[in-house]
Amino acid sequence: MAMKPADLFARMNTHQFRRGATLFAFYVVLALLLVTLLGSFVNPTDSQLSAYDNDWDDISKFRSDLNSMGVDTHSLVSSPLLLHEIKNPEETVFIIAGVEKDTISLPRFTGDENVIQMKENDGYTTSEVEAITSFVARGGTIIVMDDFGYSSGVAEAFGIEYSGHKLYDAGAWTLDYNYIWINSSDSYKYTSNISNSWNHPCFRDSDGDGFVDLIDPDPTHPGVPGTMAISAEQAGLCAHHITGNGATPWDFDPGYDLLLNSPSAFDPENSDDEEKNRYGLGFSSTDSYLDINDDGDLTVGPAGSGFEGDMQGPFTVYIKYCLSRNCEDKTAGKAHFISDGSLLINSVYDYENLYGSQETSIDQNDNRKWALDAIAEAILYDENGTLSGGENAQVIFDESLHQQTSFMGDTYNLIYYLLVYFTSDWMAMLLLFLTLFIAFEAVIIRKTDPEPWRHVFSIIYYGFGDSRRYGYYSRANKVKQVLLSRVRNLNTLTRDEFDALPARELQKMINDPVLVKFVFEDRNYSLEQLVAVVKRIKMWGRK
Amino acid sequence: MWTRKAALMMTSGIALVLIGMMMSNFQLMVIGIAFISFLAINGWVSGHGELHIVRTLSADNLYKGDDLYVELSITNNSRRRTQLLEIFDNVPHEMKMKSGLNYMMINLGAGQTTRIRYVLRCPLRGHFSLGPVSIRFRNTFNLFSNEMFVDHRSDIIVFPQVRDVEEAMVRSKTPKMYTGATTLRTPGPGTEFYSLREYVPGDPFKNINWKAFARTGELMVNEKCRDAVTDVFLLLDSRDVSRIGTVLKNPLEMGTIAAASLSAYFLQRRDSIALAVYDDKLSYLPADGGDKQHFKILSSLAGVAPRGNMPLQAVTNALAPRFSRGSPVFIISSLEGDGTVPHAVRDLAGRGHEVIVLSPSSIDYERLVSRIPRMSYEVMKLERQNRLTALAGFGARVIDWMPDVELSQALLQVKMA
Numbered sequence: 001m002a003m004k005p006a007d008l009f010a011r012m013n014t015h016q017f018r019r020g021a022t023l024f025a026f027y028v029v030l031a032l033l034l035v036t037l038l039g040s041f042v043n044p045t046d047s048q049l050s051a052y053d054n055d056w057d058d059i060s061k062f063r064s065d066l067n068s069m070g071v072d073t074h075s076l077v078s079s080p081l082l083l084h085e086i087k088n089p090e091e092t093v094f095i096i097a098g099v100e101k102d103t104i105s106l107p108r109f110t111g112d113e114n115v116i117q118m119k120e121n122d123g124y125t126t127s128e129v130e131a132i133t134s135f136v137a138r139g140g141t142i143i144v145m146d147d148f149g150y151s152s153g154v155a156e157a158f159g160i161e162y163s164g165h166k167l168y169d170a171g172a173w174t175l176d177y178n179y180i181w182i183n184s185s186d187s188y189k190y191t192s193n194i195s196n197s198w199n200h201p202c203f204r205d206s207d208g209d210g211f212v213d214l215i216d217p218d219p220t221h222p223g224v225p226g227t228m229a230i231s232a233e234q235a236g237l238c239a240h241h242i243t244g245n246g247a248t249p250w251d252f253d254p255g256y257d258l259l260l261n262s263p264s265a266f267d268p269e270n271s272d273d274e275e276k277n278r279y280g281l282g283f284s285s286t287d288s289y290l291d292i293n294d295d296g297d298l299t300v301g302p303a304g305s306g307f308e309g310d311m312q313g314p315f316t317v318y319i320k321y322c323l324s325r326n327c328e329d330k331t332a333g334k335a336h337f338i339s340d341g342s343l344l345i346n347s348v349y350d351y352e353n354l355y356g357s358q359e360t361s362i363d364q365n366d367n368r369k370w371a372l373d374a375i376a377e378a379i380l381y382d383e384n385g386t387l388s389g390g391e392n393a394q395v396i397f398d399e400s401l402h403q404q405t406s407f408m409g410d411t412y413n414l415i416y417y418l419l420v421y422f423t424s425d426w427m428a429m430l431l432l433f434l435t436l437f438i439a440f441e442a443v444i445i446r447k448t449d450p451e452p453w454r455h456v457f458s459i460i461y462y463g464f465g466d467s468r469r470y471g472y473y474s475r476a477n478k479v480k481q482v483l484l485s486r487v488r489n490l491n492t493l494t495r496d497e498f499d500a501l502p503a504r505e506l507q508k509m510i511n512d513p514v515l516v517k518f519v520f521e522d523r524n525y526s527l528e529q530l531v532a533v534v535k536r537i538k539m540w541g542r543k
Numbered sequence: 544m545w546t547r548k549a550a551l552m553m554t555s556g557i558a559l560v561l562i563g564m565m566m567s568n569f570q571l572m573v574i575g576i577a578f579i580s581f582l583a584i585n586g587w588v589s590g591h592g593e594l595h596i597v598r599t600l601s602a603d604n605l606y607k608g609d610d611l612y613v614e615l616s617i618t619n620n621s622r623r624r625t626q627l628l629e630i631f632d633n634v635p636h637e638m639k640m641k642s643g644l645n646y647m648m649i650n651l652g653a654g655q656t657t658r659i660r661y662v663l664r665c666p667l668r669g670h671f672s673l674g675p676v677s678i679r680f681r682n683t684f685n686l687f688s689n690e691m692f693v694d695h696r697s698d699i700i701v702f703p704q705v706r707d708v709e710e711a712m713v714r715s716k717t718p719k720m721y722t723g724a725t726t727l728r729t730p731g732p733g734t735e736f737y738s739l740r741e742y743v744p745g746d747p748f749k750n751i752n753w754k755a756f757a758r759t760g761e762l763m764v765n766e767k768c769r770d771a772v773t774d775v776f777l778l779l780d781s782r783d784v785s786r787i788g789t790v791l792k793n794p795l796e797m798g799t800i801a802a803a804s805l806s807a808y809f810l811q812r813r814d815s816i817a818l819a820v821y822d823d824k825l826s827y828l829p830a831d832g833g834d835k836q837h838f839k840i841l842s843s844l845a846g847v848a849p850r851g852n853m854p855l856q857a858v859t860n861a862l863a864p865r866f867s868r869g870s871p872v873f874i875i876s877s878l879e880g881d882g883t884v885p886h887a888v889r890d891l892a893g894r895g896h897e898v899i900v901l902s903p904s905s906i907d908y909e910r911l912v913s914r915i916p917r918m919s920y921e922v923m924k925l926e927r928q929n930r931l932t933a934l935a936g937f938g939a940r941v942i943d944w945m946p947d948v949e950l951s952q953a954l955l956q957v958k959m960a
Contacts, residue, residue, distance in 0.1 A: 085567065423564035432565075436558045440551075447550040450679060450688045453631040453646055457639040459667055459790045465913035466787070473919035473926075482925045489932040527918070534921050 049098035051397040056347040056355035078416035081424035089140035098341030099150035123150025136333035141378035161270035171287030197254035201380035202238035236387030237376040259365035263340035265315035282318025330381035549686035590626030590680030592691035619651035703799040708808040780876030781822040786849035788908030794877035823851020856883035877905035892938035
């Protein structure tokens with residue numbers, strides 16, 4: 001049977017329907033919020049600079065090279081705070097390749113006169129930066145490749161500052177203006193013209209026999225072992241130095257031709273500083289300029305004109321920081337900063353192959369050699385007669401601030417990050433302690449066990465009365481009214497008859513001087529007097 | 544449902560894991576995970592309430608103060624053990640456990656049956672329901688509990704007490720055509736003596752009072768009260784104000800006892816009884832006789848509850864067409880907070896009804912629960928006496944029923960008046 005509109009409206013007006021509709025609306029809004037929230041963590045766009053994707057702009061080839069050289073690789077998806085947990089930092093390299101997003105953080109205790117720092121820098125939190133610097137201080141090596149990203153906090157911790165502007169180089173480009181060459185004849189000259197490459201395990205050949213010292217049976221005798229013949233397995237982490245050329249089978253060249261893609265540069269005022277063991281090892285050409293006004297073009301601003309022009313190079317694009325002077329202590333921490341996040345992307349790193357939709361061939365470059373040399377320098381610190389890394393050698397790629405393509409990948413990362421953050425950061429730990437304490441209190445206070453069942457007979461406790469009227473019945477006027485009603489009733493008079501009664505008649509009816517006085521005198525009575533009057537009224541009724 | 548122990552264990556487990564992570568202490572984390580795992584494993588074991596339950600009562604209807612015998616038969620019809628279950632038969636709080644327990648812990652195997660027996664005393668009239676049966680499973684470590692219900696209910700009615708009313712204190716002036724045997728206060732054929740009068744021709748000789756003739760020298764005959772039937776109307780005040788006092792002793796409770804007793808008495812005499820209960824509305828049971836009417840009246844009285852504030856005059860006005868001419872009308876009321884009572888009584892008396900006002904003294908009931916200042920109490924009593932005097936002045940016979948006075952004794956006040 002069809003429902004009439006009036007019935008429909010009546011039904012819609014019921015409490016039950018409205019409650020159901022409200023509940024439905026609540027759950028719809030809740031679902032929308034959840035979908036929106038989770039949806040924000042599912043990024044449909046391609047990620048880049050990931051060690052675990054194989055696109056042209058990822059760095060998976062570098063990772064697979066490391067694996068083939070016997071180095072364990074890991075990814076850190078939660079937070080660099082976990083670097084505190086690494087037991088052998090001197091055999092560990094932490095790689096930050098492009099930082100794409102900010103992270104969640106809480107205000108933190110500064111330990112100085114500011115007491116608390118409410119706002120954190122973009123990118124890594126201060127606790128994370130401290131974890132990274134601590135890692136370096138304990139002998140770890142980091143390689144930071146970023147241009148305009150969020151890793152400035154890490155750089156600042158080492159006294160370096162990104163300029164934040166794009167670098168153009170008219171004197172050393174290839175393919176197009178985005179690809180810039182950085183040529184270095186010797187990247188191991190730190191404070192003098194004398195190269196320190198002798199300290200690098202892949203370069204050190206004391207007797208000049210072509211065998212690097214670590215695998216030379218007698219590093220001091222050129223005749224031993226004789227003919228230069230090193231297999232890739234023997235070469236281990238220095239296998240990329242095998243040229244395959246019979247005349248020069250081993251590459252001893254300490255220079256690198258690095259090909260950068262859309263790089264930035266470090267701020268000239270906060271870049272290399274030899275006194276602080278920050279060595280600028282890679283520079284743009286003198287024809288380079290930094291696009292200070294970000295107009296994408298070279299702009300010349302005459303001095304004093306008030307017009308902001310672009311800066312002329314050269315600029316530092318590669319800085320190496322060592323805890324020890326001239327990086328002589330092999331076990332001391334090192335930090336490599338390159339102002340280009342795409343230095344090791346597959347298309348540039350593995351220039352011999354084309355990846356995905358890549359159509360343009362990339363020029364031969366030394367990016368691979370540079371990266372693997374940096375890894376070898378970090379891991380091969382031990383004079384153990386081999387060029388292979390120890391069993392604890394590892395390279396960790398930071399994926400915590402990369403967008404994830406897998407479904408709920410970022411949600412997983414966020415949860416993992418929160419777990420690590422709340423068990424590592426002091427402020428977060430304090431909050432967590434407080435939360436746990438409150439949770440405990442809440443459980444103790446609010447959570448009750450099921451009541452033991454027993455029958456309770458409880459009617460004897462009920463009772464009703466109206467105590468508000470007691471005061472009214474102790475007023476003189478009320479007592480007077482009761483007395484007059486009594487007089488009227490006992491004399492069987494109606495109200496009208498009683499009202500019309502002369503005063504003398506009424507006095508005669510009452511026939512009691514005290515009560516007559518009580519009725520006719522308008523004055524205040526004490527409690528005792530009223531009690532006496534009431535007693536008299538009771539007695540009067542019985543007369 | 545989690546117990547406090549389980550909640551604490553879970554919180555401790557999580558706290559230990561997190562603190563273990565903070566301190567990089569694996570022992571703490573392992574203990575925390577052990578706590579959580581222990582909870583998880585315990586959560587797998589549960590009992591079940593697939594039981595067949597039958598409740599047997601000794602009576603469905605009983606009088607206030609009587610005992611009720613209850614037997615609960617519980618059978619596990621499933622093929623597995625129930626695990627440790629608590630069984631609790633929900634009994635109204637107004638009932639007192641006289642013997643036995645309505646609670647048992649059982650662990651029944653497949654097909655097993657057990658019984659719970661207990662005795663309840665019902666000190667309060669009303670409509671009550673026993674049940675449902677609550678079942679609770681607690682696991683061995685008291686970490687989880689699960690409550691279930693078997694919606695098995697048994698309804699009982701507790702009637703107000705019926706007390707003896709020894710004397711017939713009411714006689715209607717108007718006979719009724721059909722049933723009943725109330726003595727009318729008019730001379731006529733009957734058995735009870737009415738008065739002496741002079742002999743007139745036609746009087747049967749058997750009625751001549753020879754002793755009176757010997758004493759006076761004139762022929763005198765005995766006149767008898769006419770035996771006839773009548774309707775008796777009971778008006779019970781169930782307004783909110785009638786709750787003053789304790790639950791067991793208040794004007795309404797005493798009123799229901801009076802109404803039940805009077806109706807039992809008159810119905811036993813084959814009169815017809817009509818009952819009107821007024822609170823926020825008027826509930827009227829038309830006049831009728833017999834056991835069925837008795838049951839109806841008792842059921843109606845069992846369900847009355849104090850509420851509302853309907854004036855008596857509205858009741859008498861509404862019932863005026865239903866009142867049989869000359870029938871006695873009982874008004875059972877504390878007379879508190881109703882200014883229309885004198886007018887209603889005056890109207891009834893004016894229409895020839897014999898009005899008997901049975902008034903439980905609410906002030907004295909109030910004293911049972913509240914400390915009334917002595918002077919206020921005396922003034923209130925005086926005012927109440929004024930009220931009763933006024934009603935007596937309108938032609939009603941008024942009974943001031945004190946809490947410690949039996950109904951039969953109170954009713955004697957009418958006879959003596």
